[in-house]
Amino acid sequence: MTPEQYQKRFIEKHLQFIELDTAGSVLQNTGRILPIQKGQNISEAHPFFESLEPVFTALDAPQSLHCVNLDLEGREVIVDIQVHPADKGFMLLVQDLTSHYTGYQAVAQERNESIIQEELIVLKNAELEERERFKNLFIQNFSHELRNPLMSSMAITRILSESPLNTEQQHLIEALRETNTHLKLMLEDTLSLSMIASGKLELKPVLFDLKKMLDVLSITYKTKAVSKGLDFELSSHERVPQWVEADRKRLFQVLTNLLDNAVKFTEQGKITLEVGFNQQYANKVNLHFSVTDTGKGIPEAKKNTVFETYSQLTSPEKEQGTGLGLALVKGLLTLMDSEIQLQSTVGKGSVFSFDLEVKVPVESGWKATLEKDADSIRQKTTVRGRKYRVLLVEDDERVLTVLFKMLMETGQFYLDVLSDGAQVLEQVIENPYDLILMDINLPNTRGDQLTRIIREFPFKNVERLPIIGITAFAYEDHLKAYKASGMNAVIPKPFEKEELLDTIFSCLKS
Amino acid sequence: MQKSKKVVILGHFGVGKTSLIRRFVSNQFSDQYKVTIGVHISKKVVDLSDEDSVSLILWDLEGTDRLEQIREAYLLGTHGVIFVFDINRPSTFQNLKRDLETVKSKVQDRPTVVIGNKKDLVPEEEISSLLEEHDIPYDYLTSAKTGETVEEAFLHLASILHHDS
Ligand SMILES: Nc1nc2c(ncn2[C@@H]2O[C@H](COP(=O)(O)OP(=O)(O)O)[C@@H](O)[C@H]2O)c(=O)[nH]1
Numbered sequence: 001m002t003p004e005q006y007q008k009r010f011i012e013k014h015l016q017f018i019e020l021d022t023a024g025s026v027l028q029n030t031g032r033i034l035p036i037q038k039g040q041n042i043s044e045a046h047p048f049f050e051s052l053e054p055v056f057t058a059l060d061a062p063q064s065l066h067c068v069n070l071d072l073e074g075r076e077v078i079v080d081i082q083v084h085p086a087d088k089g090f091m092l093l094v095q096d097l098t099s100h101y102t103g104y105q106a107v108a109q110e111r112n113e114s115i116i117q118e119e120l121i122v123l124k125n126a127e128l129e130e131r132e133r134f135k136n137l138f139i140q141n142f143s144h145e146l147r148n149p150l151m152s153s154m155a156i157t158r159i160l161s162e163s164p165l166n167t168e169q170q171h172l173i174e175a176l177r178e179t180n181t182h183l184k185l186m187l188e189d190t191l192s193l194s195m196i197a198s199g200k201l202e203l204k205p206v207l208f209d210l211k212k213m214l215d216v217l218s219i220t221y222k223t224k225a226v227s228k229g230l231d232f233e234l235s236s237h238e239r240v241p242q243w244v245e246a247d248r249k250r251l252f253q254v255l256t257n258l259l260d261n262a263v264k265f266t267e268q269g270k271i272t273l274e275v276g277f278n279q280q281y282a283n284k285v286n287l288h289f290s291v292t293d294t295g296k297g298i299p300e301a302k303k304n305t306v307f308e309t310y311s312q313l314t315s316p317e318k319e320q321g322t323g324l325g326l327a328l329v330k331g332l333l334t335l336m337d338s339e340i341q342l343q344s345t346v347g348k349g350s351v352f353s354f355d356l357e358v359k360v361p362v363e364s365g366w367k368a369t370l371e372k373d374a375d376s377i378r379q380k381t382t383v384r385g386r387k388y389r390v391l392l393v394e395d396d397e398r399v400l401t402v403l404f405k406m407l408m409e410t411g412q413f414y415l416d417v418l419s420d421g422a423q424v425l426e427q428v429i430e431n432p433y434d435l436i437l438m439d440i441n442l443p444n445t446r447g448d449q450l451t452r453i454i455r456e457f458p459f460k461n462v463e464r465l466p467i468i469g470i471t472a473f474a475y476e477d478h479l480k481a482y483k484a485s486g487m488n489a490v491i492p493k494p495f496e497k498e499e500l501l502d503t504i505f506s507c508l509k510s
Numbered sequence: 511m512q513k514s515k516k517v518v519i520l521g522h523f524g525v526g527k528t529s530l531i532r533r534f535v536s537n538q539f540s541d542q543y544k545v546t547i548g549v550h551i552s553k554k555v556v557d558l559s560d561e562d563s564v565s566l567i568l569w570d571l572e573g574t575d576r577l578e579q580i581r582e583a584y585l586l587g588t589h590g591v592i593f594v595f596d597i598n599r600p601s602t603f604q605n606l607k608r609d610l611e612t613v614k615s616k617v618q619d620r621p622t623v624v625i626g627n628k629k630d631l632v633p634e635e636e637i638s639s640l641l642e643e644h645d646i647p648y649d650y651l652t653s654a655k656t657g658e659t660v661e662e663a664f665l666h667l668a669s670i671l672h673h674d675s
């Protein structure tokens with residue numbers, strides 16, 4: 001073929017000139033893109049041309065229509081069409097650009113799909129956030145609603161337990177008491193969780209004895225494990241420091257939740273609590289905590305959902321991690337800039353672990369300072385040379401026992417104990433106390449209400465009587481409200497002996 | 511005599527313009543998304559009564575979120591407009607009133623039918639509160655997927671155009 005022949009063939013394939021009269025009848029046709037014959041009306045080639053009538057009538061300059069998709073007898077072509085005014089009517093120039101536009105289509109396809117995809121993801125996330133917000137609000141309201149009936153249940157249980165009971169009844173009461181305690185713990189976890197979720201929970205790092213904490217955990221969980229026929233082991237790397245600075249209470253909460261979970265879901269074998277040493281950098285130590293069990297393990301598909309709140313709602317069988325514990329662990333660790341890791345083999349067991357960076361004091365003598373401080377507080381108070389009379393008001397027998405023990409051990413207090421808010425006022429009027437230590441959620445009359453009334457008393461010694469509240473509902477808002485009622489200090493449960501004594505002594509001093 | 515009316519379908523990409531036409535013209539639907547480029551022309555003859563019919567030439571335009579960019583040539587000789595948004599994607603209707611103004615100015619106030627599509631994806635009770643909240647002036651809520659209200663919307667425009675001339 002000659003170049004001219006090539007050219008002719010190419011043009012025939014890709015270009016078509018159609019001459020029309022003013023009514024749209026074909027006068028001449030040079031190509032085959034549009035199937036049309038001399039004498040036919042152009043609208044027979046494709047309905048597209050039916051709608052071009054207005055274009056034709058108003059045409060005074062060439063007009064172009066780009067990227068026109070036409071279905072032609074089963075063929076899909078994409079053409080550019082130009083209409084020129086001509087002597088006898090119009091000249092149509094049809095240019096087949098199918099392959100050119102097909103490439104462009106692929107680019108547009110990708111772009112549009114990803115834009116839509118992204119948009120839908122954003123919407124989805126917004127929806128999830130809204131649900132999460134609703135959930136937290138719900139949890140907060142719900143746990144508040146739950147508080148009162150639980151308190152009555154505990155009060156009634158206590159009253160019952162003080163009445164004459166036969167052995168069977170005593171067992172039942174014991175079971176009831178345990179259920180109550182369990183509920184109360186769950187309520188606390190729930191509140192902690194919603195506090196984390198709504199950003200109300202702040203870490204409070206303190207210097208504390210990590211070894212001692214591990215020993216306490218070891219004793220507690222060895223007992224629990226043994227009673228279930230399991231072994232328990234604590235192992236701690238030799239370089240794990242004794243004194244560290246971290247939020248002691250929250251670390252304790254994380255570890256107890258992991259250990260509770262391990263004991264609960266292991267039927268035979270062993271629970272191990274291990275503290276490893278990762279590295280030390282200046283005054284920071286990175287530690288590796290892990291809790292290993294020989295339970296039934298968590299299937300791959302569930303590994304993420306075990307950390308979700310209320311994952312049990314969607315799972316019919318009882319699985320490890322159902323409940324709030326693991327969600328709380330995850331939330332607390334996130335606050336601590338750490339992350340919970342889970343390795344698990346179905347049938348073999350699970351390892352929950354996390355790395356935690358804690359501060360260690362570098363100056364020598366810090367420990368002496370610490371102990372001297374504590375000593376000096378205690379000394380100052382004993383120097384005064386007398387014991388303090390303290391009224392202790394608490395309806396939960398367990399808490400009462402703990403408080404009683406903590407205070408008696410110091411040898412510095414005479415203690416009167418009440419468990420009912422209604423008796424407090426009378427007692428305060430009749431006795432010259434140095435301090436009141438009072439639970440806030442008391443049966444009959446609440447601690448903060450009592451405080452308000454006491455502060456109104458017309459006796460001089462009473463209006464300045466230090467009152468310390470104890471509460472399990474440790475929202476910042478609550479604490480403020482309680483202090484506003486006239487309490488000198490509020491201690492959130494659970495608390496440590498040191499915290500309790502420090503608060504008591506600082507109130508007594510001032 | 512059968513009259514031909516040019517109808518352009520406008521709206522953001524992915525709202526279901528192509529699918530609505532496909533449902534109306536050949537009563538088919540596909541879940542596959544094939545992006546339209548340029549313009550795709552199809553035709554449907556609509557019988558309005560025993561002796562009256564109108565031939566709709568449907569111009570399925572490449573979707574865009576910037577109506578100003580539409581090639582003027584595509585709009586020449588437009589008789590009517592169908593404007594489509596996707597009930598699921600607020601970005602396709604949050605500027606609806608302004609979009610409709612733009613369209614109006616480009617097509618010299620030709621009759622316009624506004625369609626909220628993909629109603630099958632949103633629960634009925636949510637739709638009305640959603641659209642009220644955004645104060646959306648729609649004429650029809652459709653689903654190209656189930657075919658719901660698709661024909662009504664097109665026929666409505668067809669009869670307006672028929673009486674128009
Ligand atoms: N569920 C549902 N999907 C739809 C509906 N209409 C269109 N789609 C889908 O939405 C996507 C985009 O549709 P298309 O007609 O190409 O939108 P266009 O860009 O406006 O032409 C495709 O995947 C369609 O299958 C509808 O009414 N319901």
Ligand SMILES: [Mg+2]
Pocket residue numbers: 524527528529544545546570571572573
């Ligand atoms: Mg399309």
